[in-house]
Amino acid sequence: MRVAVLYSGGKDSNYALYWALKQGFEVKYLVSMVSESDESYMYHVPNIHLTELQAKAVGIPLVKGFTSGEKEKEVEDMKAVLEGLRIDGVVAGALASEYQKKRVDRVAKELGLESFAPAWHRDPIEYMHEIIGIFDVVMVGTAAYGLDESWLGRRIDEDALKELVRLHEKYKIHVAGEGGEFETFVRDAPFFKARVVFDEVEKRWSECNYSGVLEVKRAHLEPKGQV
Amino acid sequence: MRVAVLYSGGKDSNYALYWALKQGFEVKYLVSMVSESDESYMYHVPNIHLTELQAKAVGIPLVKGFTSGEKEKEVEDMKAVLEGLRIDGVVAGALASEYQKKRVDRVAKELGLESFAPAWHRDPIEYMHEIIGIFDVVMVGTAAYGLDESWLGRRIDEDALKELVRLHEKYKIHVAGEGGEFETFVRDAPFFKARVVFDEVEKRWSECNYSGVLEVKRAHLEPKGQV
Numbered sequence: 441m442r443v444a445v446l447y448s449g450g451k452d453s454n455y456a457l458y459w460a461l462k463q464g465f466e467v468k469y470l471v472s473m474v475s476e477s478d479e480s481y482m483y484h485v486p487n488i489h490l491t492e493l494q495a496k497a498v499g500i501p502l503v504k505g506f507t508s509g510e511k512e513k514e515v516e517d518m519k520a521v522l523e524g525l526r527i528d529g530v531v532a533g534a535l536a537s538e539y540q541k542k543r544v545d546r547v548a549k550e551l552g553l554e555s556f557a558p559a560w561h562r563d564p565i566e567y568m569h570e571i572i573g574i575f576d577v578v579m580v581g582t583a584a585y586g587l588d589e590s591w592l593g594r595r596i597d598e599d600a601l602k603e604l605v606r607l608h609e610k611y612k613i614h615v616a617g618e619g620g621e622f623e624t625f626v627r628d629a630p631f632f633k634a635r636v637v638f639d640e641v642e643k644r645w646s647e648c649n650y651s652g653v654l655e656v657k658r659a660h661l662e663p664k665g666q667v
Numbered sequence: 668m669r670v671a672v673l674y675s676g677g678k679d680s681n682y683a684l685y686w687a688l689k690q691g692f693e694v695k696y697l698v699s700m701v702s703e704s705d706e707s708y709m710y711h712v713p714n715i716h717l718t719e720l721q722a723k724a725v726g727i728p729l730v731k732g733f734t735s736g737e738k739e740k741e742v743e744d745m746k747a748v749l750e751g752l753r754i755d756g757v758v759a760g761a762l763a764s765e766y767q768k769k770r771v772d773r774v775a776k777e778l779g780l781e782s783f784a785p786a787w788h789r790d791p792i793e794y795m796h797e798i799i800g801i802f803d804v805v806m807v808g809t810a811a812y813g814l815d816e817s818w819l820g821r822r823i824d825e826d827a828l829k830e831l832v833r834l835h836e837k838y839k840i841h842v843a844g845e846g847g848e849f850e851t852f853v854r855d856a857p858f859f860k861a862r863v864v865f866d867e868v869e870k871r872w873s874e875c876n877y878s879g880v881l882e883v884k885r886a887h888l889e890p891k892g893q894v
Contacts, residue, residue, distance in 0.1 A: 442751070469730070469751060489716070492731060495731065496701065496733045499733055501731060501732040501733065501748045501751075502731045503728055503729070504728060504729045504730075504731065506722065506727075506728065521728045523753070524669070524695040524753050524754065525751055525752060526750070
């Protein structure tokens with residue numbers, strides 16, 4: 441099975457990649473859709489240029505497709521990007537978003553591809569435990585009451601997960617951020633040959649919107665297995 | 668004819684793209700090989716992250732492949748990247764380098780693809796006149812006696828070409844930079860929907876090596892056709 445993994449650099453797309461590799465799939469390409477505007481409905485936007493470092497760390501070619509950012513156009517743009525790849529299937533990190541899942545499934549069907557969403561409808565808490573066990577993952581965007589500025593750049597570990605569960609009980613935050621409550625970035629994974637190190641970051645916090653972004657200004661790859 | 672254009676962002680790969688579009692080819696992907704090290708024998712390295720802005724300006728998906736930077740491995744890595752694309756041909760900006768041309772031809776042949784090199788063995792001066800007429804192109808790297816620091820960031824226009832011709836007569840500099848004398852970057856072309864604007868650049872000049880690089884630290888796209 442030759443596949444492309446829809447890849448934004450966050451936990452869900454890295455989980456999709458992890459799963460695909462574990463299945464023994466031949467992952468030919470990682471595919472990132474980049475919005476021409478700064479808005480995007482379907483894809484993970486902040487720090488999307490960092491996906492190149494991750495792809496380099498994994499050693500799988502990265503295909504960057506461009507989209508105007510208009511809601512319906514994005515799907516057609518993604519289809520045009522996938523249409524030119526010699527693959528049998530596409531793997532996505534969709535967790536609970538019917539919107540995203542349906543559209544990827546439709547594009548896959550139209551192109552005669554199998555569509556996989558290994559995290560689809562997983563229990564969020566159990567899924568997050570697994571994520572924490574596999575990845576070095578940090579929060580790079582927040583947009584939910586309860587997630588204050590201190591969450592930006594925070595590593596998601598078991599302690600952070602406990603707090604997310606409490607915030608879920610209090611404010612109904614989705615524990616895996618599926619409602620757009622937060623965005624993540626994976627700095628390291630078992631299949632990374634080098635880890636991403638942030639050299640310079642800036643927190644951009646808006647009190648009015650109660651949301652923020654960790655802007656990674658400089659980052660580099662550091663080989664692993666060295667003391 | 669569905670093709671991929673080998674794309675580094677410089678004048679030769681933009682000329683290859685220009686030619687392919689003029690032929691009426693369907694350019695499905697631009698393909699950039701990025702070296703894992705900072706050295707690369709076959710590909711244009713400085714500022715390669717800027718190719719993403721150019722691809723966005725053109726509106727054609729960009730495939731970034733990664734290579735260890737070892738001389739023979741690069742060809743195999745490029746082959747693996749092209750192998751997964753549903754294309755009939757590959758277009759390269761090769762001008763006079765037998766090394767590059769032979770390897771691209773070999774990979775194309777092994778994959779059953781047609782190989783095009785529209786600038787191959789063109790007269791350098793006549794070719795540069797054509798380049799100047801089509802593109803807004805600047806020098807972003809220099810490595811030849813005669814090309815001092817003032818060339819970094821300089822726009823290549825007819826005056827610059829006259830000087831290059833003089834430098835050719837004096838120091839045997841290849842007028843189109845084919846021997847690695849200089850690297851270029853295309854900021855605008857007729858098929859760009861937006862132009863690349865450099866916001867912050869830094870000249871990095873080494874007097875010992877008599878060579879330099881224009882490092883583009885920040886750049887953005889500016890829509891065209893606006894007053």
